[in-house]
Amino acid sequence: MISTARLDLVPLSREMMRALDNDRARFAELLDAEVAAAWPQADFAEVLPSIREWVERDRALEIWTYVIVLREPKRVLVGEIGYKGPPDSEATVEIGYALLPEARRNGYASEAVTALVRWALQRNDVLRVTAETVIGNDASERVLQRTGFRLIGIRSDSRWWEHV
DSSP, X not given: OEEOSSEEEEEOOHHHHHHHHHOHHHHHHHHTSBOOTTOSOHHHHHHHHHHHHHXXXXXXXXXXXXXXXXXXXXXXXXXXXXXXSSOXXXXXEEXXXXXXXXGTTSSHHHHHHHHHHHHHHTSTTOOEEEEEEETTOHHHHHHHXXXXXXXXXXXXXXXXXXXX
């Protein structure tokens, strides 16, 4: 687990993912936090099957995907953050994150991104952290700018960022 001033970034373990499939109460118990009915949101729900496959094949991959838990006034899951897999052949990881709508505009994304980037760059196998935003997602771009990313390219409908 990675902790910040207000948040716990909790790795999605194999047991948590199995519980998430068929027993949300057990998932919440393992997480020791309330879990909103709206979680996971559509984008994360779409990638969860791939994440489950990775972790079922290799438990060491659990460290690349986290849920974001606000500790006060009560423990509640507010979003997710992680990397789109372990480092590639160039020691690069791509970060992704999302918050539930009710948790936005509180600085949680910036706090979580800062912590997870710091964690990755302290590892021997990571030299570079990148991110992609869909053009028009101004809030996510502001998070990246606040947390030390710079724009490195634009493709058809997205912008690419690198932590500096």
